[in-house]
Amino acid sequence: MPLFVERYIPSQVIWALRFLLGLIFLHASIGKILDPKSFAENLMAYQIFDSPGLIKYVAVTLPWVEWFCGVFLLLGVFVRSVSVLTSTLLLAFVLGMVSAQLRGLEINCGCFGSVNETIGFFSLVRDALFLGISLVVMVSRVDPFTLQVFITKRRLSRS
């Protein structure tokens, strides 16, 4: 896959995917940041965490992790590291949804804050697609349109 990405996907596409992923994470974080209690209730419904304290801490931390990931991806800062984190998160989300489906839970996805969306085929495929995008961004060469590359090039041209 890395070689395929390297040879056949132009850097403009990588940039577009990175930008899209950033927007997705930023959008997903806003609703959760504004209403952490609803998000905590969504997490509860998954019945993965048994401790209410842990749920509350996850409910207030995870949206901000998503926010930082979104902002860093949009700006193009720490792209490689952040894409590892987004891939990890998306993998965890997909596994959580699959687990809920296997246990027969008909619950709110909680993917985009307080938007009511029951877990189903659509949400699973959508998150798997996001995971695919994140993996492509992760394994590909960092596109030249990032803030980090811009700063580095300026520094190199001066030296």
Place this chain on the structure above:
Amino acid sequence: MELPLIFVAIYHGTPGPLTPTSMIHFSAPRTNGNSGLTDDKIENRFNVARGENIPVRNFGGGMKISLAGCSRVILTNACIVLVSFGVGVMLNHSFVAGPQEQSFSYTETDGKPEFKPLTAAEASASTSFSEIRLEELKKALEKGEVILLDGRSEKDYENGHIPSAYSLSVTDFEKRFPQVASRFSKEDRLVVYCGAGGCGLSRRLATLLHQRGYSRVRIYYGGYNDWFLASNPVVKGKETP
């Protein structure tokens, strides 16, 4: 910290670092975009500029994994998580520190429940289904003053419910009611609850009970979620007869 390492393991084919956070590169030089520089040259410049001599482990096949790169990825992500944790806890201190209690007004618009926070004055001027709050409910339960009824589905009840609550699912009300009603009288104080403030089942259950002559019905709007998130004990499994 284990999952990123798994990604590092599957990441072995990635060429060309252009940022200090990258972990892996091929030994064969590759041209980088419009800069005209090869990745190796750029990386060397990075390393020299930072005064670093990054140890690189060769895993064969021309691919190398930089342990320093892996550490940087883990460190960056740990920083993001820590800062997020700090910001999240700081901005939601009251939510994290303890239970949130809030009174709601309830209306139905086209069959959809709508809850709005009440002012203190509105809360005191309660309707026929007054609200019971968490602390009051806990005291009443300790003294055995109220009968608690869970309006959610039986499956939700089995997955977790407030101790001493009876299952009286709204969707299965007609079938379950005679059996459950044998446990209390019309003079008893009843408290109904469902999942959370927005579920509306408790209001429906309270209405059904009121229609059958139970006049002392109150609603715990916070519901099971509020109870659980306030770190109160919950019981799993079927109702004990």
